[in-house]
Amino acid sequence: MAEGHAVHGIAGRLRQFVGQPVRSCSPNGEFAAEVFDRRVVADAQAVGKHLLVSAVGVELTAHLHLAMDGAVSVRRHTRALDGDFPRTEPPVHGNVSWRLLSATHLGELTDPAVCELLDGDGVLALRARLGPDPLRADAEPDLARRRIQASRRPVGALLIDQKVIAGIGNVYRAELLHRARLDPFTPGRDIDDDTFGALWQDAVDLMTLGLGARWIVTDEAQMVAAREVLVRGERVPRWPKRYAVYGWAGRPCPVCGTTVQAQRMGLQRMFWCPACQGVGSPARAGEVEGHTMALPSVWPEPTRR
Numbered sequence: 597m598a599e600g601h602a603v604h605g606i607a608g609r610l611r612q613f614v615g616q617p618v619r620s621c622s623p624n625g626e627f628a629a630e631v632f633d634r635r636v637v638a639d640a641q642a643v644g645k646h647l648l649v650s651a652v653g654v655e656l657t658a659h660l661h662l663a664m665d666g667a668v669s670v671r672r673h674t675r676a677l678d679g680d681f682p683r684t685e686p687p688v689h690g691n692v693s694w695r696l697l698s699a700t701h702l703g704e705l706t707d708p709a710v711c712e713l714l715d716g717d718g719v720l721a722l723r724a725r726l727g728p729d730p731l732r733a734d735a736e737p738d739l740a741r742r743r744i745q746a747s748r749r750p751v752g753a754l755l756i757d758q759k760v761i762a763g764i765g766n767v768y769r770a771e772l773l774h775r776a777r778l779d780p781f782t783p784g785r786d787i788d789d790d791t792f793g794a795l796w797q798d799a800v801d802l803m804t805l806g807l808g809a810r811w812i813v814t815d816e817a818q819m820v821a822a823r824e825v826l827v828r829g830e831r832v833p834r835w836p837k838r839y840a841v842y843g844w845a846g847r848p849c850p851v852c853g854t855t856v857q858a859q860r861m862g863l864q865r866m867f868w869c870p871a872c873q874g875v876g877s878p879a880r881a882g883e884v885e886g887h888t889m890a891l892p893s894v895w896p897e898p899t900r901r
Contacts, residue, residue, distance in 0.1 A: 600763020601806035609670040610640035616698040644762025663709030744784040752780030770842040
């Protein structure tokens with residue numbers, strides 16, 4: 597599933613339609629796209645892993661969630677125009693739920709988990725059920741801090757609970773906790789203000805870099821190199837991924853050499869280094885409200901993704 601930096605990147609690409617009238621249709625008939633037809637796109641924004649697209653003079657907002665299989669493509673075209681729109685439309689390929697076509701760009705949404713229209717109250721309700729997004733200027737980190745400190749659940753579960761913090765997924769969760777040298781099984785109520793503040797700021801920094809680079813960068817040397825590339829206004833290359841713990845179960849931690857562990861936490865595997873992160877017994881998490889540990893702590897065939 598795309599993590600928050602990737603969804604914000606998609607929103608940025610969709611903003612290429614802002615200020616332009618668009619032809620809007622739903623080739624597979626799953627979305628009431630005619631609401632936006634011949635309208636001028638007003639905005640496209642991300643809230644965590646959710647996308648919101650609005651148009652001038654339209655009271656409804658498109659709400660999109662990609663989940664595991666959804667994708668959005670936006671590309672420039674050079675088709676001949678008839679007024680504000682291309683004279684002919686490109687052929688449709690695949691399961692396209694929503695297509696936007698302007699004088700300059702073609703955008704297509706395929707296989708989304710959610711593609712719906714929300715009124716103003718619906719948008720407010722969506723925003724209310726999501727935690728603060730580290731990539732948004734209007735984020736209120738104190739809201740996430742209070743929710744974490746009020747919970748007995750492990751911090752590793754809370755970080756990917758979208759009601760607590762919107763946008764963090766499994767990769768950022770594992771890498772953030774390792775960088776903080778924080779036991780993922782620590783109950784949220786044991787996270788003090790300073791620890792939360794440092795964790796939040798690191799999430800902001802990593803996800804901002806991921807947005808600019810267009811992929812998750814958590815290795816310190818690669819982070820320095822990526823920032824240098826971005827300062828030059830160039831695109832960050834897709835270097836080999838150097839995660840510290842994510843997808844690294846059964847192999848040595850790059851910091852201390854201890855074998856990286858993995859175990860189910862909620863619906864996803866949690867990766868951690870017992871030495872760096874001060875983990876005593878993974879069974880601790882079984883004592884924390886709402887969590888059971890049913891899978892072995894180390895996978896026999898380590899994978900790195």
